[in-house]
Amino acid sequence: MRLHPSVAAVRVAVRRDLEDLDPGAVVVVACSGGADSLALLAATVHEARAGGWKVVGATVDHGLQDGSDAQAERVVAQMAALGADETLTARVQVGADAGIGPEAAARRARYAVLEQVADHVGAAAVLLGHTRDDQAETVLLGLARGSGGRSLAGMRRRFDRYRRPLLDVSRDDTVTACQVEGIEVWDDPHNLDPGFARVRVRRSVLPVLEDQLGPGIAATLARTADQLRADTDLLDDLAEATYADLVTAEGALPVEALEGVPDALRRRVLRLVAVAAGAPPAELFHEHVLALDSLLTRWRGQKWVDLPGHLRGVRRDGLLEVTRAT
Numbered sequence: 001m002r003l004h005p006s007v008a009a010v011r012v013a014v015r016r017d018l019e020d021l022d023p024g025a026v027v028v029v030a031c032s033g034g035a036d037s038l039a040l041l042a043a044t045v046h047e048a049r050a051g052g053w054k055v056v057g058a059t060v061d062h063g064l065q066d067g068s069d070a071q072a073e074r075v076v077a078q079m080a081a082l083g084a085d086e087t088l089t090a091r092v093q094v095g096a097d098a099g100i101g102p103e104a105a106a107r108r109a110r111y112a113v114l115e116q117v118a119d120h121v122g123a124a125a126v127l128l129g130h131t132r133d134d135q136a137e138t139v140l141l142g143l144a145r146g147s148g149g150r151s152l153a154g155m156r157r158r159f160d161r162y163r164r165p166l167l168d169v170s171r172d173d174t175v176t177a178c179q180v181e182g183i184e185v186w187d188d189p190h191n192l193d194p195g196f197a198r199v200r201v202r203r204s205v206l207p208v209l210e211d212q213l214g215p216g217i218a219a220t221l222a223r224t225a226d227q228l229r230a231d232t233d234l235l236d237d238l239a240e241a242t243y244a245d246l247v248t249a250e251g252a253l254p255v256e257a258l259e260g261v262p263d264a265l266r267r268r269v270l271r272l273v274a275v276a277a278g279a280p281p282a283e284l285f286h287e288h289v290l291a292l293d294s295l296l297t298r299w300r301g302q303k304w305v306d307l308p309g310h311l312r313g314v315r316r317d318g319l320l321e322v323t324r325a326t
């Protein structure tokens with residue numbers, strides 16, 4: 001029987017993404033029980049036969065919904081039935097972390113426990129099931145927030161040990177792959193809750209864009225993210241090099257040297273100075289960087305500018321520096 005195109009699409013994506021792994025490598029698949037990560041697990045098990053990898057299926061129980069432990073057990077049984085060499089479930093405590101919402105707190109707890117799992121099993125790679133549609137949603141959300149090139153560049157294909165092999169695969173394909181392989185998927189009730197901006201983008205905004213601008217908009221957005229990511233990576237690397245070049249032993253930057261640096265680079269360098277001084281990256285917004293930049297571009301003897309983390313940007317004696325607010 002011919003392989004179904006959706007199953008083939010998921011398998012090819014996994015094969016391409018993991019081809020650098022050696023035989024014997026341990027691959028963790030982070031599995032929520034949704035269509036994306038179950039299709040990912042099934043394809044990884046299949047490809048692991050040729051690659052000689054060991055597949056560990058891991059599911060995290062956030063304990064946020066009634067019956068989440070039973071749901072985690074169901075996912076474990078499914079992963080085993082799909083042929084994972086090892087399966088495990090990890091329960092996390094999602095506390096009310098300061099300054100972040102419950103979704104972000106759950107995500108943070110999930111990555112922390114996945115990190116422990118990966119260490120424990122000696123994983124060469126941890127796979128996440130984000131698809132091209134997730135990427136398109138991320139780009140649109142970034143656009144709506146106005147948060148600049150980095151967030152428009154979407155999710156990375158890889159970071160640390162993590163990989164997202166399905167970023168070029170559509171959600172239609174993961175759902176269809178599960179259907180044709182007889183894999184029962186769990187629909188997270190959060191994915192239907194219009195209280196989440198991501199759900200509104202998925203269910204209302206993207207369909208309108210598809211309808212009005214033509215099909216393939218998700219692919220176009222994902223491609224745009226790829227291009228932007230290459231650009232922003234280059235700029236980030238250049239900024240790191242410029243910062244390393246200019247920074248004094250005390251962590252300050254000479255104003256004169258900064259003035260000759262082009263805007264896109266200079267603002268990144270200023271961000272690095274603030275982060276190096278202890279500004280929390282998640283709270284350091286573009287407006288803060290622009291405020292710091294105004295000490296160069298609109299210099300009229302300002303005393304200081306306020307920055308998150310109880311910090312101040314100051315200009316004195318030909319130097320720009322970020323110091324603790326007194």
Ligand SMILES: Nc1ncnc2c1ncn2[C@@H]1O[C@H](COP(=O)(O)OP(=O)(O)OP(=O)(O)O)[C@@H](O)[C@H]1O
Nearest residue numbers: 030031032036037058059060061107127128129130
């Ligand atoms: N409970 C879970 N257990 C294990 N892995 C999970 C769990 N939830 C999500 N994942 C992994 O994360 C991927 C993305 O899931 P989802 O889109 O629900 O998360 P998210 O909160 O948007 O995460 P991210 O911060 O990674 O974007 C899934 O395909 C899966 O690989």
